[in-house]
Amino acid sequence: MRITSIIVLFSLYSTIINAAPTAVPTLEKRQETEQDPGFNTNIFDSFKPLEVTASPITREYTLKLAKAELAPDGFSRIVLISNGRYPGPMIRANKGDQIVIHVKNNLNDFTTIHWHGIFQKGTTFYDGVAGLTQCLIPTGTTFTYNFTGGEQYGTYWWHSNFGSQYVDGLAGPLIIHDPKDPYLNDYDEEFVMTLSDWHHVYSEKLVKIRMTPGYKGFNPVPNSGLISGRGRCDCSKAPQGSKCVPDNPLAVYVVEKGKRYRFRIINIGAEAPFTFSIDQHPLRIIEVEGENVKPVTLNKINIAVGQRYSVIVNADKEVNNFWIRATIVKQCIHVSPETINVNSSLNYMVTGTLRYNGAPDAYPTTQEWEEKVLNCRDVDHNLLKLNPPRPPPANPTDNFTFRITFDDFDSVGHALVNGFPFKPELEDPTVNKMMYDTTPSMLKQNQNAFVYDTQNGVVEISIINENMATHPFHFVTYIITIINHSSPIL
Numbered sequence: 009m010r011i012t013s014i015i016v017l018f019s020l021y022s023t024i025i026n027a028a029p030t031a032v033p034t035l036e037k038r039q040e041t042e043q044d045p046g047f048n049t050n051i052f053d054s055f056k057p058l059e060v061t062a063s064p065i066t067r068e069y070t071l072k073l074a075k076a077e078l079a080p081d082g083f084s085r086i087v088l089i090s091n092g093r094y095p096g097p098m099i100r101a102n103k104g105d106q107i108v109i110h111v112k113n114n115l116n117d118f119t120t121i122h123w124h125g126i127f128q129k130g131t132t133f134y135d136g137v138a139g140l141t142q143c144l145i146p147t148g149t150t151f152t153y154n155f156t157g158g159e160q161y162g163t164y165w166w167h168s169n170f171g172s173q174y175v176d177g178l179a180g181p182l183i184i185h186d187p188k189d190p191y192l193n194d195y196d197e198e199f200v201m202t203l204s205d206w207h208h209v210y211s212e213k214l215v216k217i218r219m220t221p222g223y224k225g226f227n228p229v230p231n232s233g234l235i236s237g238r239g240r241c242d243c244s245k246a247p248q249g250s251k252c253v254p255d256n257p258l259a260v261y262v263v264e265k266g267k268r269y270r271f272r273i274i275n276i277g278a279e280a281p282f283t284f285s286i287d288q289h290p291l292r293i294i295e296v297e298g299e300n301v302k303p304v305t306l307n308k309i310n311i312a313v314g315q316r317y318s319v320i321v322n323a324d325k326e327v328n329n330f331w332i333r334a335t336i337v338k339q340c341i342h343v344s345p346e347t348i349n350v351n352s353s354l355n356y357m358v359t360g361t362l363r364y365n366g367a368p369d370a371y372p373t374t375q376e377w378e379e380k381v382l383n384c385r386d387v388d389h390n391l392l393k394l395n396p397p398r399p400p401p402a403n404p405t406d407n408f409t410f411r412i413t414f415d416d417f418d419s420v421g422h423a424l425v426n427g428f429p430f431k432p433e434l435e436d437p438t439v440n441k442m443m444y445d446t447t448p449s450m451l452k453q454n455q456n457a458f459v460y461d462t463q464n465g466v467v468e469i470s471i472i473n474e475n476m477a478t479h480p481f482h483f484v485t486y487i488i489t490i491i492n493h494s495s496p497i498l
């Protein structure tokens with residue numbers, strides 16, 4: 009078994025956010041509530057930035073969560089839908105706007121919704137993590153989230169943060185437009201695109217098997233991959249009696265020759281990283297997860313779960329069809345004979361079409377870019393330079409080390425941080441505990457709390473991955489800077 013050991017040092021600093029209160033737009037002149045007209049549009053429609061208002065406004069949305077039979081890859085199953093669709097609708101705001109979202113839960117199950125990447129400064133209780141920042145939203149009720157991105161801009165996403173629910177469909181894009189975006193003149197229109205691995209079995213069932221004491225396999229192997237909720241599975245391998253329609257329609261993005269498009273690409277999947285490319289169309293990266301970067305042009309980029317990239321695609325080729333390729337990186341999907349769905353007929357080559365307006369309604373015949381990218385690795389951090397630059401703070405005041413292992417805990421395989429898995433306490437969330445009489449030192453070890461109380465402090469975190477699998481890490485509420493990482497040991 010190969011062991012990949014990656015040491016990543018992060019500097020996580022609250023100074024930036026704390027030190028600049030004057031930069032936060034004032035909201036005293038809030039205008040009338042406005043529902044973004046693009047909210048319920050088709051994910052394959054292009055859009056333009058929102059109109060700029062004189063001062064930040066409140067944008068109010070309603071997410072109606074329900075269950076329905078859908079066949080994203082041709083195979084019919086129960087999918088968790090939002091406003092009738094999967095992926096869910098795109099929530100948008102301008103920088104500084106107040107975002108109010110009414111979550112109407114008709115799932116016949118509990119839920120919470122997390123706004124992935126939003127710092128929730130001052131509104132931790134709206135972060136939407138079940139058992140950490142809030143109690144569960146019961147079915148038949150509406151819970152209203154209300155937050156602002158403050159100075160944040162860029163590409164985010166929202167998803168259920170209860171159990172593995174988002175894997176069954178509860179996810180969608182969340183975009184914050186910056187009226188002063190330095191790249192506004194570099195593109196004519198925008199698209200949003202989601203990538204996801206997809207299972208035919210309800211994720212709760214998969215997790216149940218995965219978490220059975222003595223289970224020897226790896227994580228379940230997906231049945232297909234989806235681009236913006238569309239993919240194709242091998243119906244000949246579908247179980248007897250199931251409903252499966254072959255040749256399911258794939259994702260098609262229609263562009264006008266001569267225009268430049270900002271694609272906001274989000275991996276909303278469960279586990280699989282994708283290698284993304286569009287035949288003959290280089291990708292000019294301008295934003296990575298809510299941070300503008302100096303433009304860097306690559307033909308292929310790896311996108312792990314939770315990651316987002318904005319790339320500019322220039323429709324400057326002949327009027328034709330071109331493959332969009334989101335290849336599931338096979339080397340990152342570990343299997344053993346005991347693994348759930350080990351004999352999946354998964355087609356790792358997930359595709360869609362970039363169609364120039366006027367081209368025939370036909371599949372592309374284009375060739376993939378020849379270059380290779382390093383499997384299971386991020387885009388080379390050395391290529392990505394923040395714009396404007398922001399040097400990391402010089403002096404950390406605190407430090408933590410996270411040692412990541414996958415091991416049995418109470419006879420069940422878990423991801424562990426320094427030997428412990430996080431255990432959400434659904435009826436007494438961590439944040440609620442802290443509001444009352446609990447001090448950090450009183451928290452149980454399975455709360456995995458790392459505590460510092462240095463005013464305007466800078467925390468240095470070393471993450472040591474002792475496991476063979478790759479793991480994206482996601483820090484809520486902080487600006488982080490990667491200050492060093494070891495070279496991968498392959």
Ligand SMILES: *[C@@H]1O[C@H](CO)[C@@H](O)[C@H](O)[C@H]1NC(C)=O
Pocket residue numbers: 106108152154155
């Ligand atoms: C949202 O929060 C703002 C700021 O705290 C508050 O003024 C407003 O009344 C809230 N709106 C709703 C619908 O809760």
Ligand SMILES: *[C@@H]1O[C@H](CO)[C@@H](O)[C@H](O)[C@H]1NC(C)=O
Pocket residue numbers: 350351
């Ligand atoms: C998967 O396929 C192999 C080889 O055909 C077979 O031996 C094995 O029993 C299958 N496993 C499952 C779980 O169906």
Ligand SMILES: *[C@@H]1O[C@H](CO)[C@@H](O)[C@H](O)[C@H]1NC(C)=O
Pocket residue numbers: 406407
């Ligand atoms: C981490 O913090 C401890 C306690 O404050 C200190 O003794 C140690 O030198 C620090 N280590 C690093 C690598 O900064």
Ligand SMILES: *[C@@H]1O[C@H](CO)[C@@H](O)[C@H](O)[C@H]1NC(C)=O
Pocket residue numbers: 015492493494495
């Ligand atoms: C960065 O990490 C590498 C590999 O662990 C190490 O050799 C190097 O000294 C580190 N550089 C700094 C500036 O910490």
